[in-house]
Amino acid sequence: MATPRNAGRGIREDAVIEAAWLYFHDSLNQNDIATRLGVSRATVVTYLQEARASGLVRISLAEEPFTRHRLAHDLCDRFGLKAAYVAPAAAGVEGTLKRVARAAAEWLPTLLEPGDRLGIAWGQTVFETVEAMGQIQTEDVKVLQLVGSVPSPFGFTAEACSTNLARKLSAECINLFAPVILSNAENARILMAEPIIAAQLATLGTCTKAIFAAGSCLPDSHVVGAGVASLAELDVYKAAGAKGVLCGRFIDAQGSPLPGPMDGRMMGMTLDRLRGLQMGLLVSCGSEKVVPMHSVLTGGYATHLVTDADTATELLDIAR
Template sequence: MMTEHAKKSDARRSLHQDSVLANTAILYYKEGLTQNEIALRLGVSRPTVINYLRLAREQNIVDIRINGASFAVSNTSRDLRAKFNLADVYIASLTPEGDPADVAYKAQINREVAQVGAMALHDVLQPGELVGIAWGETIYHLANEAPYRIIEDLTVCQLIGSMTTPLVSTAEGCAISLASRLGAECHTLHAPAILTSAKLAEALRGEPVISEQLERLKTIDRSIFSVGNCDSDTPIVQSAITSKEEFDWYREKGAVGVLCGRFIDRAGTHIEGPMDERMIGIDLSYLKDRANGLLVAGGPAKFDAITATLNGGYVSHLVTDEQTAQALLEI
């Protein structure tokens, strides 16, 4: 008779196999990699890749439909890698209906791009890495869509302090959720993202526990983040994380995006301003020094912010939608 432990072990093995098969299918059918390229990436033989693809079809993990647009997506991915000097680009083939300015339209893009980003995690993350994760609607969906699959000796860190808002899950919630799905150790950041005064923020940074956590963020191997735009409906304003006066000040200075709580201009340069001294979280200079970030973002509303983040040199891997990918090639 099979014990409860044996049943759980079998279930974990089944989840692991499904994740491997799905990841292999995405690389082959969606990203256009050859079987040899996939074998090198996964560290297996070409016959193993062939077997993975066969099992994916037999177990209905992949439903093959020949669509000419899929080949364009593959070419677009390769062209974007070359244009922005990226390690990889993952493109969600989605065609949402409605007004691009509509909340439901934006939410659909965020969710579908996040789903592709979740699948990309097991292609991007490596055993033993220290990974920082940011905050926001897209990152929340990514963390909760990530397949259950252990990555050995992985550590997940919260990149920015806690934020309480009914619009988006907490920053620590994103870190905890992702870590639990990857079997990783998790380090949250025990402080608010934004304080009422620079003096209070400075005092908290000096606390031993928080100081240690911030020092750890300087050594991350990889980061996972989205980027917000600088429209009036951006969560950083809707959640009262910044005042309208501060927000307008940053926009007057040329801000087009919000990256890990910091404002950036079209070149991706951090605009230092009234919020920075009151914030507790990673400094963008450390993201830029590593230049090893997974950017998960899409949609017309975020186009300028995505472009700025790519220009700033923070990104090694991009997950976006097909329309945004095509637009990026045209600039």
């Protein structure tokens, strides 16, 4: 009878590797693997979970069925997109977000080419997308932080998104060493003139592709929770017709940037420069994001979209 393989860290790692190989490569069932390794079936389940969590095993789905989905086709026709990826909706909001992020994580590397300069925004969906990615080897790709640092209590800061994405893509990272918003426009003007900041902002002009999410104008939205905009400022923009937030900036129903109290104080890529990129990948889902997504798509910022079936249906409904 085989000796149980749980006596030490190295031995356990060997067992995890062997269990993963037997299950995913040799197609043995969990009972057979348990007999082979001399452990319980529950231990085999734990080994397989560890293999997934550590990245030893990555399960991916072929993108074609999801990009050829009827809803994906309808989204492309309605909003002039190059491609859309529609994932099945899950039972809860968090479950659906995880599915959409996973879909974006699997799709994004296939959309990159040598020489790309990939801009990345911030937010939970963008952060979860990066977290779901495996390690990918890219050639001559740079990751650019599109917006300044956000003092976010949520953990998914702008620099965390850019740094982690660069690490996952084995790419060079160019962060923006400045706050996303300053107290007044004069301070912003002075900071933008600093050589290091000026060089980093100039690099944003080389951006060829970008990944971002659509933010809502609700009082509990991340743009308010992170301190980018106050509730009073939110009310000003909503009164002016704000329907969504893109890269920390408010947009109206047509996707046009709205003038307001944050003018001249923001640090990062301006929205006019997001249009016309080779790829603008919008990753968003949920009923509260439908109106902001519609604004982003109407504004022509996105060429590619990842969402779920329920959100896609709602998006098409309000677009009719």
